[in-house]
Amino acid sequence: MRPARRLTLTDEVYEAVRAQVMDHVVAPGARINIDALARELRVSPTPVREALARLEADGLVRKRPLVGYTATGLLTRDEFDELVDMRLILESAAARRAADRRREIDIDRLRDAADLPGPVPDTQGYASIAAFTAQDARFHHLLAEESGNRMLHDAVVRLRPHLHLFRLHFPTTHYQTSEAEHHRIVDAVAAGDPDRAADAVRDHLLAARARHLPHFRQA
Structure with a gap:
């Protein structure tokens, strides 16, 4: 079982990245730079990767071979x-x-x-x-x-x-x-x-x- 502190950090990063996607700070279709996002949020890349995996399940980001994560496009x-x-x-x-x-x-x-x-x-x-x-x-x-x-x-x-x-x-x-x-x-x-x-x-x-x-x- 992971420590509660780690879980709280992961949740906070998830909420922060989700807000960026929802507000189009990360534009629809844009590539997501994990290292840059980690520096911006002042965390290691690990909770950012965990947050992106959750956002992929939400359908808000997509993982593509050789490209990495991108924000999904808006609904047509x-x-x-x-x-x-x-x-x-x-x-x-x-x-x-x-x-x-x-x-x-x-x-x-x-x-x-x-x-x-x-x-x-x-x-x-x-x-x-x-x-x-x-x-x-x-x-x-x-x-x-x-x-x-x-x-x-x-x-x-x-x-x-x-x-x-x-x-x-x-x-x-x-x-x-x-x-x-x-x-x-x-x-x-x-x-x-x-x-x-x-x-x-x-x-x-x-x-x-x-x-x-x-x-x-x-x-």
């Missing part, structure tokens, strides 16, 4: 549409199954996860939305977990949509509307109504899609 419009389509399939099914299992799941835990924090004061860029992003992901992952289907849950988690979407664009209207949409999903699950739960997820994902679309028009 076609990839964005494919991601939304996949989420509609998976997460609607998860909500339907969760509603069917109403008596077996912890509704209070799901309701707590539906709450979303606002922007972090006195911060900019990814730092201001990191808490929102993490909690939003937690809600969707928990909903998939409550489906009772481990493979369905794993598929939802592997998509990492929150990192990819909010790296691309963060509509401020998410702050006003996403939490209310989450609670409509929870209400439907709590009522044990599979059709209503699936519809609530669909409405939420399509509304989120509409909030992101202006980015592609501007681009």
Whole structure:
């Protein structure tokens, strides 16, 4: 077992490098120089390599033979549409199954996860939305977990949509509307109504899609 101090350092480096990728300090497609990054963060190359391995699992960086690590490109419009389509399939099914299992799941835990924090004061860029992003992901992952289907849950988690979407664009209207949409999903699950739960997820994902679309028009 590694010492807690080492684990804390690795986590800190991971968060620092992830913020650089999310904020485009490391530009999409740019090569990542491990030694330069280690000097910048004042750490050895080892925790940087460990952080990059985790970011590769997140889909935020890519390791290529003879090149090393590069930041992944931003979602194209076609990839964005494919991601939304996949989420509609998976997460609607998860909500339907969760509603069917109403008596077996912890509704209070799901309701707590539906709450979303606002922007972090006195911060900019990814730092201001990191808490929102993490909690939003937690809600969707928990909903998939409550489906009772481990493979369905794993598929939802592997998509990492929150990192990819909010790296691309963060509509401020998410702050006003996403939490209310989450609670409509929870209400439907709590009522044990599979059709209503699936519809609530669909409405939420399509509304989120509409909030992101202006980015592609501007681009």
